[in-house]
Amino acid sequence: MESTLLLFVLSLGIGGCWGFAVEGYAGSSIIIKCKYKDEHRDQNKYFCKDDAIGGKYLCDTQIQTEGNKGWQTKGRFSLYDNTDGGFLKVIMRNLTKSDEGKYWCGVQKTFLDDYTEVNLKVKEGKEEVYRVSGYVGDDITIKCKYEDTNKHKSKYLCKNTAVGCEDRIRTDRKDQWESRDRFSLYDDTTGGFFMINITKVTEEDYGTYWCALDEPPSNDSKVSVDQFKTIQLDVHTGSPVVLPVSMTIVVLGFGIVFFICVMCQKRRGREPSFNHSGTVQDNDRARAPTDGVYEEIQDTSISVYALAQLPTNPSCDPTYSTVQLHTSPGGDPSYSTVQLPADPSEDPGYASGTFQKIPSSETS
Template sequence: MPKWTWQGGQEPNMSPTLYFFICLNAVVRVISSDGVIAVHGTVGGSVTIDCRYEQGFEHFQKYLTNIRWILNNALIRTKNSNTLVTEGRYSLYDDTLERVFTVTIKELQMSDAGTYWCAVDRLLKDDYTEVKLTVHPVLQVISSDGVTVVHGTVGGSVTIDCRYAQGFENYEKYLTNVKYMWNNALIKTKNPNTLVTEGRYSLYDDTSARVFTATIKELQMSDAGTYWCAVERTLNDDYTEVKLTLHQDHGTESHWKRTFCRRVEPALQPTP
């Protein structure tokens, strides 16, 4: 069985030269029997809160707040129905046909944890629905077999942190889904410590930390399969395998997703 540890914890006493972490952004949302919406997210990820309202309130203003009974207390507020509003890390969309307004908080921080309210703005007394947000630190899974199976959600994103040994700082790095072929990179570094973006892929090589980070956003079912973190060398490139499995988000009232990181260590060590 894999061993779970907290990211940033003590490194095990091993000596592989290339390994990586897979991080999946996700959310857990449950509506309790007392009507409180319990939402769970992880640091760096995002949460989505679906706030339902009754017929007749379609054209009332809606908002999210963390303080009740005070004027100008909205973290974000609708301006027009059926129009997306974005303010910093918050976004809000009121779907009057379904009678639900959806709030998203991205780039979660531990300080975001706490109590919020979905609110409908009324003349005398606003209607509030309580939301409890819990934010968790990212988990790290260490696999003993050298191969990782990761799970993502269609429409979400996955981040792969690929670490390498000292001495490989100025080598080119890339992400691929085909080994041992020329021009096989989905995305490749051009210069160290510079962000590269190509379509849905991005890559950044932090030479001081000796880690290059590849991100795939707007995940599609066709993205499922096998990938490799790679360090380009003169004769044989160094590859570390990752298997990506994707699932549909069916958008049910009570559903779950998870955010976690997993580290994988290859069986062979690269040699310059």
């Protein structure tokens, strides 16, 4: 591994030595940004780890630019020189405790390099990965929440590739849609989230994404860290298994017919009569309360159960008539009347009856 000799003058260094603390979690990644001077835009940059052994101040270079203005990748490190923003962007992946220590964002110069000190601390923890899935051709929506203190920051979505994390879309617009190709982003500052839409998903969209808050470094704070959430997008080929509509109708029809037949068979040959407690009984034997469907009516002084056994299809047995209960609160709350045909003489099989609510003191 290449090493860079660091020269110090009065412990600060002529090139400028600024120490900034950053934190990451074991097993996850971290995005570090280092600000540099405008006049250094065309210089090569590097990111190295301090290796002060035997009194020699050496810095093991982890990754560096080589005249290429795009992403550079080496092992677990990726680097991007943002000349427009005037900062160096470094990604460290799969952090371990051994990654802790002092690093330098450096700018190569003829005599003395300009550098910024970064102190990395790695904490124990586990990276949360949010999984989103869809089929080729689907439209997919990803929603990322953020704290109210971050509403002023720019938002972006990038995809992790072999060379780095490449932007798919980003915006600094608030409460407005931003579109780029098949990607759209809306920053809802009121709801505290930003939403990304991906239309007509392809197999190439499969992979790991970061929905992130952009935290650019400044002249006052030369080092910053972007906050992000990890999204795993799974894209499936083919289409979801859907039962054909015709088959669904046939199955549903058979089920309804079967249910009606069963209910008619249970009702056939039995005629209900009502006792004074308001429960339905067979002519041959009393039915246990657990045989029916109960509805409990709550009142300040009473608790009454009413059991109704009515046919699913009244046409299956013509000896039944419809039971109608009072719905008007102004009626007598103690009784409900069975409505019978206008002329009872037409069918001698009908009988009249009444329901009476029994006070709770008498039902025990």
